[in-house]
Amino acid sequence: MPAATLHVNGLSSGYGRTVIVEDVSFSVPAGQRMAIIGRNGMGKTTLLSTLMGLTTHHAGTIAVEGAGVEKLSASRRAYAGLGYVPQTRDIFRTLTVEENLVSGLKGRAKTNLDEAYHLFPRLRERRRNLGWQLSGGEQQMLSTARALLGKPSVLLLDEPLEGLAPVICQELMAAFTELAKAGTTTILLVEQNLKTALAFAEEVLVMERGRIVWSGQSEALSSEPHLIDKFMGVAGVH
Numbered sequence: 001m002p003a004a005t006l007h008v009n010g011l012s013s014g015y016g017r018t019v020i021v022e023d024v025s026f027s028v029p030a031g032q033r034m035a036i037i038g039r040n041g042m043g044k045t046t047l048l049s050t051l052m053g054l055t056t057h058h059a060g061t062i063a064v065e066g067a068g069v070e071k072l073s074a075s076r077r078a079y080a081g082l083g084y085v086p087q088t089r090d091i092f093r094t095l096t097v098e099e100n101l102v103s104g105l106k107g108r109a110k111t112n113l114d115e116a117y118h119l120f121p122r123l124r125e126r127r128r129n130l131g132w133q134l135s136g137g138e139q140q141m142l143s144t145a146r147a148l149l150g151k152p153s154v155l156l157l158d159e160p161l162e163g164l165a166p167v168i169c170q171e172l173m174a175a176f177t178e179l180a181k182a183g184t185t186t187i188l189l190v191e192q193n194l195k196t197a198l199a200f201a202e203e204v205l206v207m208e209r210g211r212i213v214w215s216g217q218s219e220a221l222s223s224e225p226h227l228i229d230k231f232m233g234v235a236g237v238h
């Protein structure tokens with residue numbers, strides 16, 4: 001599947017009757033990178049899981065390359081082109097790396113595993129290790145690689161660097177950048193580290209209490225330290 005445009009309009013969602021995400025609208029053109037930033041608890045994870053169909057949908061539309069997906073189940077959204085790498089790192093702990101990857105192939109040929117190994121050479125070295133034997137960074141690579149084997153046209157990444165050593169963060173960001181440059185996937189990244197988010201994405205959304213309070217080009221936000229201070233507080237300084 002080639003990269004797809006993601007259009008979100010008037011989206012409100014939450015958990016049961018509780019509304020967390022309120023009236024969110026944005027678009028990501030095909031093949032572009034967008035980062036979602038904001039302080040803890042502002043609704044970034046809820047927004048991504050809403051796009052994937054894992055929360056209660058209250059209002060609004062979500063379209064992948066013009067096709068509405070907001071009424072579809074999570075698995076049907078995956079077939080419609082959405083790939084999701086949750087904060088919790090979605091792997092099978094008692095299967096080997098290779099078995100985990102095969103489970104992400106969705107019937108495609110095993111030769112596609114080479115793409116995953118090319119992007120994350122560490123996974124090839126660890127292919128016979130079980131999920132629980134991997135470091136946090138390797139688990140993140142495996143979770144991402146599984147999502148990519150489904151050939152998503154829009155990839156949703158939720159804080160992939162959380163809790164990882166700087167050297168692993170660099171390795172992961174290099175892989176995401178390689179992916180982005182290939183232009184086959186539109187990428188939406190939730191990221192706490194402002195520097196990383198701004199360096200990676202062309203466009204940024206800032207969330208506060210479930211709403212988008214600023215959106216624009218990364219460069220524009222980088223050159224406005226008072227806005228960074230306002231939206232991110234202490235987190236923005238580092």
Ligand SMILES: Nc1ncnc2c1ncn2[C@@H]1O[C@H](COP(=O)(O)OP(=O)(O)OP(=O)(O)O)[C@@H](O)[C@H]1O
Binds near residue numbers: 041046047
């Ligand atoms: N399963 C849930 N049931 C009820 N409320 C939830 C649930 N998950 C999150 N929330 C609430 O939704 C709000 C937004 O949380 P969310 O995790 O989306 O924010 P976030 O911006 O991703 O924060 P963080 O960076 O800490 O992950 C918080 O008030 C949180 O307590």
